[in-house]
Structure formats: structure tokens, C-alpha cells
Amino acid sequence: MVWAAWAGRPQREETDRTGAAYEKFAAAIVREHPGAGRAGPVAARDRSTGIAVRPSRSGTPRPSGQDGTRRSA
Template sequence: MEILLWLVPSVVVTAVAMLWVSWVSRDGRGEVDRDVAAQRLGRALAKDLPAGTRRTPPQARDRSTGIAVRPSHGAGPGEGSHGGATRRAS
């Protein structure tokens, strides 16, 4: 238990910091009227975007099925799996 005494200063500092932050950020400081906030938001949304900024929808992702499909190379008529020569494993 004695070995944990080195934690006491950090716990005290943390508790004091939490109390100070809760006191500083309490309600009533810098409160903005709801009507003023709504007007500011309306003005910000009504502004045109700067030149060079585009609104584009996000690109649709190509959904992978997890299966790799290889294209058939040189499989002409009579070759490959559609008839003709039969391939056997050796």
C-alpha cells in the first residue's frame, strides 16, 4: 500500500483540474441568444461557396465480392472450357 503513495499528488492535481474546468465552463458564461444564433446560421448557409469549391456527391465504392476473377487470355473458339481440347492435371 505504501508503494501507491506516489499516486496521491497526481490524483490531487487531477481532481483540482476537474473542479476548475467544471467551474470555468458552467452555464451562463457567453450564452448566445437562440434567435441570434439562428440568424447567423441562416446567413452562413446563404453565402455562395468560394470559387474552386465544388459540391460533388461522394463516389460510390466498388463493392468487392472477395472473389478474384481472371480474364481468359487467348481462349478462342475450340479452346478453354467451352469445348474442344480437354485439359487434364498431371
């Protein structure tokens, strides 16, 4: 239904295809992009292994009397 609505939409009027519009387009294409000389920020990417891993808790102090092992009741 979305495609049918899109296909049945009112068509645009003829676009401006004059020589002045073409010259404006050509000048914009030739002009250098403002951000071309700058390096973008480097994103730190984690290597995905497909396995969910909980973050380490090695930096948090443990309450006294617990050695880190888990026991069932």
C-alpha cells in the first residue's frame, strides 16, 4: 500500500533545467568540500566476538570475609 500511495502521488512540475542552474550545479561540484582537509575523530571499536561479556569488577573492593567464590545454599 505504501508503494501504491507513493506511485500515485502528484508528480512534480518540470524542474529548472536552464543554463544558469547547470552552471550553479557545476560550480558546486568543482568546489572543494569544507571538511575535506580535516581528519575526523577516530572511534574506538571493540572487537565483536558475538559473546556477551559482563564488565570486570576487579576495581571494586570486596567486603571482608568474602573470597569471591559463590556457594549454593
